[in-house]
Amino acid sequence: MAIYLDHAATTQLRPEALEAMLPYLGGAFGNPSSAHSFGRAARNALDEAHERLATALGGTAREIVVTSGGTEANNLAIKGAAWAGKARGHRLVASAVEHHAVGHTMRHLEKFGFEVVEVPVDRNGRVDPDELDAALDDRTTLVSVMLANNEVGTVQPIREIADRLRARRGILFHVDAVQAAPTLDLDVGELGADLVTISAHKFEGPKGVGALWVRRGTQLLAQVHGGSQERHRRAGTENVAGAVGMAVAYECACADRPTTAIRLRALRSRLAAACLAVEGVELTGHPTLRLPGLLSLLVRSADGVAISVALDLDGIAASTGSACSTGSPEPSHVLTAMGYTDAEALGALRLSLGRATTDAEVSEACLVVPRVIAAIRDGSVAQAADPLGVRLGA
Ligand SMILES: Cc1ncc(COP(=O)(O)O)c(C=O)c1O
Structure with a gap:
């Protein structure tokens, strides 16, 4: 073997998550937007998944947007915050070691007039908060720094960066916590960020599902348009089984x-x-x-x-x-x-x-x-x- x-x-789906998902891959197949009993059962499961995931993350259900994974959550955070803040400024700042789901998304925004500043890291892959400070100006609307790196595992001084950004006001802080979520304590309130990304398949949940935690009151423009799902922040019929599996897997990960x-x-x-x-x-x-x-x-x-x-x-x-x-x-x-x-x-x-x-x-x-x-x-x-x-x- x-x-x-x-x-x-990626990780193997854990049995607790699989078991929780099975009903929604079988007889409980309703669309959460339908008003009948099938729909209501799916809606209840989806609402409960939001609730449980939010509680485990230290947030509230209204702050959770379930996505198709970490990549989409990062795209929503960056494009959503950049466009929402465009009238105030167009500078976006990120560390030089972000996952491509952050780095390439920012590069894409350059084509639309955004200015992207990359903050260097030291030999160990750490961002120096002073260097990050130096990259900010009064046109900066968003900073993105990952909690832990996917290639070298280095953990960033997120709390210190968050405290400095809060002192400047008006700059949103996104944290890609995809790699950190399985093994590092994660409380979105304590982290001090406004937007936090996780992805279920990294913590023994299903693939193709993740979440963006959006601090209450954060201005974010939806990037997928259509229906009013996920409180108008992400259109499309929801992945009920995926959301249920993610919430259970995350609770288990927190306990373990x-x-x-x-x-x-x-x-x-x-x-x-x-x-x-x-x-x-x-x-x-x-x-x-x-x-x-x-x-x-x-x-x-x-x-x-x-x-x-x-x-x-x-x-x-x-x-x-x-x-x-x-x-x-x-x-x-x-x-x-x-x-x-x-x-x-x-x-x-x-x-x-x-x-x-x-x-x-x-x-x-x-x-x-x-x-x-x-x-x-x-x-x-x-x-x-x-x-x-x-x-x-x-
Ligand atoms: C740090 C980090 N961010 C984002 C992602 C993308 O997540 P997903 O695979 O759910 O799209 C990954 C996946 O490898 C990652 O390691």
């Missing part, structure tokens, strides 16, 4: 978090020690302020894709840090923003553990991963192209 060490890409985080941190340390013992391997991202289960490595003079392919053949599913699915190697924008050269960045390897990862799996990985890395580095295993298409950007 293969060992899955790619939980940052304290023990999961401690366990994952210990497992990751063990795996890190084994991998870092190989010559030419170094840790990327912050040494301590990082996601508990994410081990991001840079293997010098080696191709991360070749390592992933060799690991896959040896029964370990991992990913590179590079964002490319077309076959042409493209260094990770996260690592290059952290100061690594393009050539160095191509040696990225990401091993991400999850709640389902067992001690025995990590023990096995502690033997296999160092052996494969060493073999690739000394040339005894060919550095193939990407026959399995494992270069991932999730």
